[in-house]
Amino acid sequence: MKSKRSINFILQEGGIGLILIFIVIIFALTAPRFATLLNFTNIMQQISINTAISVGMTFVILLGGIDLSVGSVLALATILAGKVLITENMSIPAAVVLSALAGIGVGMLCGLFNGFVSVRWKIPPFIVTLGMMNIARGAALQISNSRTIFGFPTSFNKFGTVNLFNVLPSIFLIALALVIIGHFILKYTVFGRMIYAIGNNEEAVRLSGHNTAIYKIAAFAFCGFTVGVAAIMYMLRLNIASPILGTGFDMNAIAATVIGGTSMSGGKGSMVGTFLGACIIGVLNNGLLLIGLGDNARQIVTGFIIIFAVVIDTYRVKFANRTE
Template identity: 40%
Template sequence: MMQTSLKMNSKGVVNFLKKYNTYLILVMLLMVCMSISPDFFTATNAVNIGRQYSGLTIVSLGMLFVILTGGIDLSVGSFVALGSVTMALSLRSGIGMLLSIIITLIIGFAGGIFSGVLVSKVKLPPFIITMAMMTMARGAAFMISDGSPVKAPGNSIQGLGKGTVFGSVPILVILAAIFVIAFFFIINYTSFGRIIVAIGSNEKAVHLSGIRVDLYKMAVYSISGVCSVIGGIIAASRTGIGTPLYGSGMELDAIAACVIGGASLSGGQGSAVKTVVGVLVLALIGNIMNLLSVPSYPQDIIKGLIIIVSTLIQIFTSSKKSTV
């Protein structure tokens, strides 16, 4: 009887770790941050983290859609740069805020569709196609900006980056929260979300059931492209400047956030909420090291090690399907 009880208890612990491992990683990291820096647990620091990582949150959610189908999008960081430059140049031309946003979103959508067509119709590897798009988008950002930062006129866009609602809650945080809620609903409560998860789990079975897999793949890459240029708009709104240097390495952060959040790079497994937790893990790592005045190069090493440890925790506490 005692052995049976112990087995049941151990099984319950294992199931608990499988279900909540991502949140446990975040809680442990929070406790460490609060214990080593008195400046961490302040309202000002929380607002700074929210503003700084709202763009990465949205970009990571777009990446999650691609990963759910078993794909990858390495072009997101370059489209952040292209989006910021396009937004700043459009505002400088005097066409207004709304039209500038629409033009920027169209560019992201077009870039995503192009990648999606080559992946779904031509059957080229997503890694190769999006790596090529990464180079092309960054090159386009440098070309249209002449390789220099582009300043938006006046405070035309900085109201978005520096604005607050409900007292001190940044507008960017509210925007990111809206995306999180929308993506959570789409993944869990719509046929579109269920189908993209099914494609990542068993693409052949979905195709044999009569579903146009190619259309869904084109859709997820276009969503990723749009999310990426929105990240660029957010980056430009925080400084009032668009530059082709924005978003460097962001594709790796977005992938890391998804993996820390339990997404499987083979597709079919992932969560919008846990992806945001993955972003918060990366945010806390960067923030606490900045507060401790750790130089940038050691930061990269420490950040990489923590990502490896977090991923190993995910693997050893995940269910049958591997996280990577």
């Protein structure tokens, strides 16, 4: 039994980890300046936001859902948080706290809306979140008069550029905290157990005496929460709030989740896998840039890698089923 479990581990999180290590080695050998501490700090900074969003996305996808609105909701959250942050006549600590609450709060509200509407009227999350994608984007543009907000307090800016031990960026630590929280919830709480169970067979769970709607709505709200946090991270890193931020973030988060081994039909996957998935995307982007590929070529290669990872995954599932 032990050996089977370890085989499964290698096939799942471990397998993705091996792919990541493989890619890192290839780039270390081929790309100039790839294997430097400074560059690793860079990569960590680059993947932080996608990692944070992917944590929430994993919850939603584990339930067999999807959230296409994360990019737009992130933009809306930065606008509201940004407006609060530059309010005059408020002490800086109070402004920062309120701003964070505003950003996270609006993210959660949007998530609640997504979850509630899709559960209450049995509308596929794809459709509801597609609608929310437009609603949040429109609201962000409207509220900001289509203008970028800047001029945040200097101490706020500073925190965003701090690196712990000169290596670990502050926003990466926030993302890491979200990964750990997400992992803990999925593995060790009743809520996490229900997410997997509902993702596998919602009807059986309902007939076991559970209100599955609550858990589904909560998962969307949690996704909104991580998007809200990601919005604050974005402001820390770029020192702006903008209504046009976040396009393509949805697809990046979905890609990280799926590369990480989470099944689009729900019920299977892990937070560690998602984190590794986000790392793979980040390392690829960074490494391909360093070996001199342009934006367009990088996009093509990344696209192929996503497909390749999922193809590999189908074999993994087949093999894992055989060893059980």
